[in-house]
Amino acid sequence: MSSHDRKNIEDIYPLSPMQQGLLFHHLYAQEVGVYVVQITCELAKLNVSAFEQAWQNIVARHSSLRTAFVWKDPSKPLQIVSRQLVVSLHREDWRGLSRATQNQQFDERLAMDQQRSFSLNKAPLLRLALFQIDDDAYKFLWSHHHLLLDGWSVALLFREVFAYYEALCQAQPLELRYVRPYRDYIAWLQQQDHSAAEAYWR
Numbered sequence: 036m037s038s039h040d041r042k043n044i045e046d047i048y049p050l051s052p053m054q055q056g057l058l059f060h061h062l063y064a065q066e067v068g069v070y071v072v073q074i075t076c077e078l079a080k081l082n083v084s085a086f087e088q089a090w091q092n093i094v095a096r097h098s099s100l101r102t103a104f105v106w107k108d109p110s111k112p113l114q115i116v117s118r119q120l121v122v123s124l125h126r127e128d129w130r131g132l133s134r135a136t137q138n139q140q141f142d143e144r145l146a147m148d149q150q151r152s153f154s155l156n157k158a159p160l161l162r163l164a165l166f167q168i169d170d171d172a173y174k175f176l177w178s179h180h181h182l183l184l185d186g187w188s189v190a191l192l193f194r195e196v197f198a199y200y201e202a203l204c205q206a207q208p209l210e211l212r213y214v215r216p217y218r219d220y221i222a223w224l225q226q227q228d229h230s231a232a233e234a235y236w237r
Contacts, residue, residue, distance in 0.1 A: 040105050042118075043117050043118050043119060044115060044116070044117065044118065045098065045101070045116045045117060045118040046115075046116040046216070046218055047111070047114070047115050047116070048113065048114060048218045048221045048222075049111075049113060049114070049221060049225075050104070050113070050114055050221075051220065051221060051224060052224070054114070054182055055112065057070060057181055057182050058104060058106075058109070058112055058155070058182065059109065060099060061155070061180075061182070062109060067150050067152055068149040068150050068151065069146070070180055070181040070182070071149050071151070071152055071153065071178055071179075071180060071181075071182050072178065072179055072180070072184070072189075073145060073149065073176060073177070073178050074176075074177040074178075074193075075141075075145070075174065075175065075176050075177075075187060076174075076175050077168075077172060077173065077174055077175070078165075078172070078173045078174075078175050079171055079172050079173075080128070081171075081173050082153070082169045082200070082203075082204050083126070083165065084123075085200055085203040085204050086124070086133070086165075086213055087123075087163075087201055088199075088203055089196050089199035089200040089203060090116065090122055090163055090188055090196060091121070091122055092158065092170040092198050092199045093192060093195055093199065094120055094122045095120075097192070097193070097214065098216045098218070099117045099184065099217045099218055100120075100122075100151065100159060100161065101116050101117040101118075101119075101120045101158055101159065101185060102114045102115065102116050102117075102158055102160070102217075103115050103117070103155065103156050103157055103158040103160065104155040104182065105155075115158075115219075117158050117185050120158055120159055122159050122161065122163065123163070124163045124164070124165055125162070125163065125164040125165070126164075126165050126166075126167070127164075127165075127166050127167070128167045129166050129167060129168050130168065130169060130170065132166055132168075134168070137168050137174070140166075141166060141174055141176075142221065143167075144164070144176065146177050146200075148162065148164075148176065149178075152180075153180045155180065155182070156162050156203065160180040160181075160182065161177065161178065161179035161180075161183065161236065162174040162176075162177070163175075163176070163177055164177075164178075164180040174208045175207065176207075186219060195211060198211065
């Protein structure tokens with residue numbers, strides 16, 4: 036890790052047991068991209084610059100989205116949170132294509148994106164892509180590694196993205212309530228009596 040990278044480190048801490056399990060299966064999975072989660076939707080009358088800025092705000096707000104994973108010994112991995120991270124929105128204009136061709140190309144992109152997987156030691160472990168299919172219509176693809184988020188968190192995150200988006204479109208300030216960093220959960224886990232928990236479940 037370069038000295039420049041060290042200056043951009045906000046935090047370093049262990050993985051949760053669930054993350055350790057996901058990492059183990061990622062490393063030994065026979066199928067590429069098995070833990071790449073894809074969220075797709077169609078968006079209308081989109082302010083693209085506000086949408087991209089909304090995602091940048093979300094990445095700045097949530098440390099888990101600025102996280103990469105490193106290990107020398109796979110049994111002792113660490114997650115490293117970057118202090119600042121730029122997320123880019125890949126854009127393509129498909130307005131000259133028929134709807135059937137657009138749908139076919141989108142399906143092909145989904146398959147290609149699934150196979151790309153992620154380099155876990157390099158954040159961000161997410162990708163954003165926007166495909167314009169009409170003057171006021173877009174197909175959107177958000178991919179991320181399952182190590183970052185569970186299904187419940189995805190819905191909450193999307194809600195915040197569009198809250199930021201609406202505020203940016205209206206040039207209004209937005210105050211979301213404070214979110215505790217993921218490291219607080221890791222610290223809580225480390226304080227638990229794991230032997231007592233194991234005995235209970237056995």
